Amino acid sequence: MYEIKHAADLAESIRLLVVSAPMVAAKAKAGHFVVVRNGETGERIPLTIADYDREQGTITLVIQSVGKSSSEICELKAGDAFTDVLGPLGHATHIDRVGTVVCVAGGVGVAPVYPIARAFKEAGNKLISVIGARSKDLIFFQTEMEAVSDAVHYTTDDGSYGLHGFVTDAVRNIVDGGEKVSEVVAIGPLPMMRAVADLTRGYGIPTVVSLNALMVDGTGMCGGCRVTVGGETKFSCVDGPDFDGHQVDFAELLRRQNRFGEEEKMAYDRHRKEGHKCRIR
Amino acid sequence: MSDKVKMREQSPAERIRNFNEVPYGYDEREAVQEASRCLGCKKRPCAQGCPVEVDIPDFIARIKAEDFTGAAEVIKRKNSLPAICGRVCPQESQCEALCVLGRKGEPVAIGRLERFVADYEREHRSSDAAVVPAAGNKTKVAVVGSGPAGLTAAADLALMGYEVVLFEALHAPGGVLRYGIPEFRLPKAILDEEVGYIRSLGVDLQYNMLVGATLSIEELFADGYKAVFIGTGAGLPYFLGIPGENLNGVYSANEFLTRVNLMRAYRFPEYDTPVRIGRHVAVVGGGNVAMDAARTALRLGAERVSIVYRRAWEEMPAREEEKHHGREEGIDFKLLNNPVAILGDDKGWVEGMECVRMELGEPDESGRRRPVVIKGSEYVLDVDTVVVAVGQGPNPLLIQSTGGLETNRRGNITADPETMATSIPGVYAGGDIVTGAATVIAAMGAGKIAARNMDAYLKGV
Numbered sequence: 001m002y003e004i005k006h007a008a009d010l011a012e013s014i015r016l017l018v019v020s021a022p023m024v025a026a027k028a029k030a031g032h033f034v035v036v037r038n039g040e041t042g043e044r045i046p047l048t049i050a051d052y053d054r055e056q057g058t059i060t061l062v063i064q065s066v067g068k069s070s071s072e073i074c075e076l077k078a079g080d081a082f083t084d085v086l087g088p089l090g091h092a093t094h095i096d097r098v099g100t101v102v103c104v105a106g107g108v109g110v111a112p113v114y115p116i117a118r119a120f121k122e123a124g125n126k127l128i129s130v131i132g133a134r135s136k137d138l139i140f141f142q143t144e145m146e147a148v149s150d151a152v153h154y155t156t157d158d159g160s161y162g163l164h165g166f167v168t169d170a171v172r173n174i175v176d177g178g179e180k181v182s183e184v185v186a187i188g189p190l191p192m193m194r195a196v197a198d199l200t201r202g203y204g205i206p207t208v209v210s211l212n213a214l215m216v217d218g219t220g221m222c223g224g225c226r227v228t229v230g231g232e233t234k235f236s237c238v239d240g241p242d243f244d245g246h247q248v249d250f251a252e253l254l255r256r257q258n259r260f261g262e263e264e265k266m267a268y269d270r271h272r273k274e275g276h277k278c279r280i281r
Numbered sequence: 282m283s284d285k286v287k288m289r290e291q292s293p294a295e296r297i298r299n300f301n302e303v304p305y306g307y308d309e310r311e312a313v314q315e316a317s318r319c320l321g322c323k324k325r326p327c328a329q330g331c332p333v334e335v336d337i338p339d340f341i342a343r344i345k346a347e348d349f350t351g352a353a354e355v356i357k358r359k360n361s362l363p364a365i366c367g368r369v370c371p372q373e374s375q376c377e378a379l380c381v382l383g384r385k386g387e388p389v390a391i392g393r394l395e396r397f398v399a400d401y402e403r404e405h406r407s408s409d410a411a412v413v414p415a416a417g418n419k420t421k422v423a424v425v426g427s428g429p430a431g432l433t434a435a436a437d438l439a440l441m442g443y444e445v446v447l448f449e450a451l452h453a454p455g456g457v458l459r460y461g462i463p464e465f466r467l468p469k470a471i472l473d474e475e476v477g478y479i480r481s482l483g484v485d486l487q488y489n490m491l492v493g494a495t496l497s498i499e500e501l502f503a504d505g506y507k508a509v510f511i512g513t514g515a516g517l518p519y520f521l522g523i524p525g526e527n528l529n530g531v532y533s534a535n536e537f538l539t540r541v542n543l544m545r546a547y548r549f550p551e552y553d554t555p556v557r558i559g560r561h562v563a564v565v566g567g568g569n570v571a572m573d574a575a576r577t578a579l580r581l582g583a584e585r586v587s588i589v590y591r592r593a594w595e596e597m598p599a600r601e602e603e604k605h606h607g608r609e610e611g612i613d614f615k616l617l618n619n620p621v622a623i624l625g626d627d628k629g630w631v632e633g634m635e636c637v638r639m640e641l642g643e644p645d646e647s648g649r650r651r652p653v654v655i656k657g658s659e660y661v662l663d664v665d666t667v668v669v670a671v672g673q674g675p676n677p678l679l680i681q682s683t684g685g686l687e688t689n690r691r692g693n694i695t696a697d698p699e700t701m702a703t704s705i706p707g708v709y710a711g712g713d714i715v716t717g718a719a720t721v722i723a724a725m726g727a728g729k730i731a732a733r734n735m736d737a738y739l740k741g742v
């Protein structure tokens with residue numbers, strides 16, 4: 001069992017879990033992810049490693065509740081445990097000294113962006129971060145991100161904090177303001193990653209996105225996570241999850257993301273109806 | 282000469298509505314009757330056909346004498362997974378192919394008898410293990426992958442007294458026996474029992490251990506393991522490379538079967554993993570994998586399931602029994618047909634599959650007549666789900682992370698067929714990762730040979 005050492009709410013329906021998984025922590029690098037299973041009837045859920053502590057043997061996960069499995073995971077407390085944690089999976093993000101790097105995070109994407117931003121900073125890059133959320137109270141990891149960034153730009157959809165607009169507006173301002181950006185890393189909802197990639201394509205700035213395709217095993221065995229990149233089929237779990245944002249077929253991926261939409265909705269509705277009953281422990 | 286004793290099974294109409302096992306197995310009387318057909322040949326031709334060297338005439342003689350526990354002991358000396366082999370071995374091309382009775386009539390039903398003995402032993406098991414491991418020698422050995430190859434190597438090494446740790450990437454043991462072969466052909470409770478037996482021999486099974494990511498072969502040696510067996514299987518699904526393969530509604534057989542078997546999507550929403558099955562399902566391929574996918578789709582409620590295969594019936598590599606079962610269950614066999622494109626609607630869901638008809642031309646290198654396209658025979662098959670079951674290759678993850686491990690052109694690990702030794706001293710490999718997708722029993726045979734040679738290597742012979 002993989003015990004949860006610490007749990008906290010970061011924002012509405014966003015939860016942080018520090019999980020004991022010494023062998024994963026020992027190997028984890030920025031960009032890696034794990035597959036977890038919560039309970040014997042649980043699904044295998046991919047989650048990015050948002051941080052790790054090799055000495056304590058723990059990894060940090062940040063989860064947004066979007067459906068049945070993620071909301072059940074968000075209900076876990078310190079002392080509970082995951083049935084399974086497999087990892088570290090995928091290729092670590094390629095970190096190099098390239099000059100100026102802009103890390104763009106949308107919503108819960110701040111969690112996976114954080115270790116990448118830190119690694120780029122440690123490699124000697126100038127690091128500018130852009131954090132976008134629907135509104136102010138959904139922003140988290142602010143202290144962490146500011147500690148590893150030379151500058152942080154905030155955007156909110158409702159204008160309650162930072163720039164009133166989307167992360168793309170902030171990126172455009174940075175580039176148009178004369179910053180010579182060598183690389184952009186964008187992680188967040190698919191439409192956001194697509195918008196950032198479309199923008200930076202125009203500027204000719206290399207852009208890495210981290211794809212969250214639906215997965216089962218996470219080891220290259222099922223092919224369920226396939227995406228088209230540069231006209232070729234790739235398995236995001238083993239070939240990625242990082243890919244060249246300018247080459248990804250986002251339209252296809254968005255469609256594939258919805259393959260089980262009806263079933264997911266059914267499970268979630270059922271969970272919400274029955275959820276309270278089973279939470280009386 | 283009498284015919285072989287029939288095995289009772291669920292009727293097709295009944296079984297396509299459930300995931301319960303299809304055949305019921307022999308009862309004691311039927312088993313004794315079938316065993317009585319065996320001539321107890323001195324030369325033991327049948328035994329030559331068994332890769333794990335089961336002493337076939339001996340266990341059958343025990344059944345004849347109604348000593349079923351004794352029969353189990355005889356089998357378990359050589360085979361740690363008899364209830365599984367009795368169910369999924371392609372006996373017709375293994376042991377039963379060499380039975381002398383087969384020359385004039387039907388061979389002895391060795392597989393069914395093995396299944397009977399294993400089931401009997403499981404149901405009547407006393408607390409004592411049938412076979413006792415040798416006294417421990419405290420040498421640590423590692424086995425990677427808990428498919429039939431890994432399980433067999435681990436069991437044999439444990440029986441020799443080694444301290445065996447078995448590392449498995451998934452959260453449950455068995456490899457294809459778990460995620461590929463469906464419940465109605467191999468109940469998971471039986472797999473659990475046989476794996477439980479292997480653990481009772483002292484094998485320490487560790488899950489969520491992706492060797493090549495969580496830990497490396499090099500680290501295993503650094504941690505004090507003296508030898509390693511790699512049995513990681515052929516887990517990488519191949520696709521057809523035709524347009525439309527990434528449409529919603531197209532699965533690899535691995536994804537489809539993993540969702541249903543490992544993750545139990547057939548019990549969704551009690552289990553969280555979903556699977557979506559359409560009205561009309563096309564399964565592309567003609568092996569055991571295709572047959573399992575098709576019969577699973579039927580049980581999940583598809584109205585029509587078609588197998589689309591580019592060669593003829595005789596050439597379908599699936600086990601005879603399963604082809605026969607599939608036909609009884611009403612699978613529509615579109616033989617000498619080949620898909621050329623999968624068609625999608627404006628939302629990205631499958632709405633048809635364009636196929637061509639084939640005819641048999643000249644024999645190819647394999648001696649089978651090569652299927653060639655009939656010009657102008659294109660047509661669209663009305664389907665909303667496609668399962669691609671055209672084979673699997675070696676997963677490159679472990680290989681890429683292990684320096685010095687030689688592979689062949691297709692990416693399979695190169696191992697000496699006599700010893701299963703790889704290019705790295707102390708590292709052995711066997712099963713699908715070496716041969717490419719083959720059979721349960723071939724994988725087990727490789728695990729057995731490897732265990733024997735690892736022992737010799739460790740003793741410095």
Ligand SMILES: Cc1cc2nc3c(=O)[nH]c(=O)nc-3n(C[C@H](O)[C@H](O)[C@H](O)COP(=O)(O)OP(=O)(O)OC[C@H]3O[C@@H](n4cnc5c(N)ncnc54)[C@H](O)[C@@H]3O)c2cc1C
Nearest residue numbers: 046047048062063064066067068069070212213214257264
């Ligand atoms: C490599 C990788 C890393 C990820 N890291 C994180 C992370 O750090 N934190 C986090 O909160 N989430 C992360 N995700 C997404 C997370 O796995 C999904 O949100 C989760 O599986 C949803 O399960 P559910 O049953 O709660 O929702 P479902 O009921 O399955 O789905 C609800 C909604 O979420 C969408 N969804 C389902 N699965 C995914 C998915 N894999 N990716 C994106 N959307 C999905 C569905 O399309 C649907 O709209 C990651 C995904 C991948 C592939």
Ligand SMILES: Cc1cc2nc3c(=O)[nH]c(=O)nc-3n(C[C@H](O)[C@H](O)[C@H](O)COP(=O)(O)OP(=O)(O)OC[C@H]3O[C@@H](n4cnc5c(N)ncnc54)[C@H](O)[C@@H]3O)c2cc1C
Nearest residue numbers: 426428429430450456457461492514569712713719720721
């Ligand atoms: C659907 C289907 C039906 C079949 N039906 C039959 C049949 O009826 N009769 C028959 O004889 N054969 C059948 N076969 C073929 C047979 O199952 C295989 O040949 C056999 O399972 C191969 O055994 P293996 O031990 O080499 O590998 P596998 O059974 O593939 O097991 C490999 C194991 O290694 C694990 N693994 C992989 N990589 C790593 C890693 N890096 N670290 C740790 N663990 C890892 C995998 O998760 C898996 O558990 C079928 C195959 C399929 C797919």
Ligand code: SF4
Nearest residue numbers: 331366370375376392
């Ligand atoms: S293990 Fe397979 S090949 Fe060997 S005797 Fe049993 S059924 Fe025959």
Ligand code: SF4
Nearest residue numbers: 319320322327380381
């Ligand atoms: S060859 Fe057939 S008849 Fe002879 S011992 Fe073997 S099973 Fe019996």
Ligand code: FES
Nearest residue numbers: 218220222223237
């Ligand atoms: S999740 Fe199965 S291959 Fe990527």
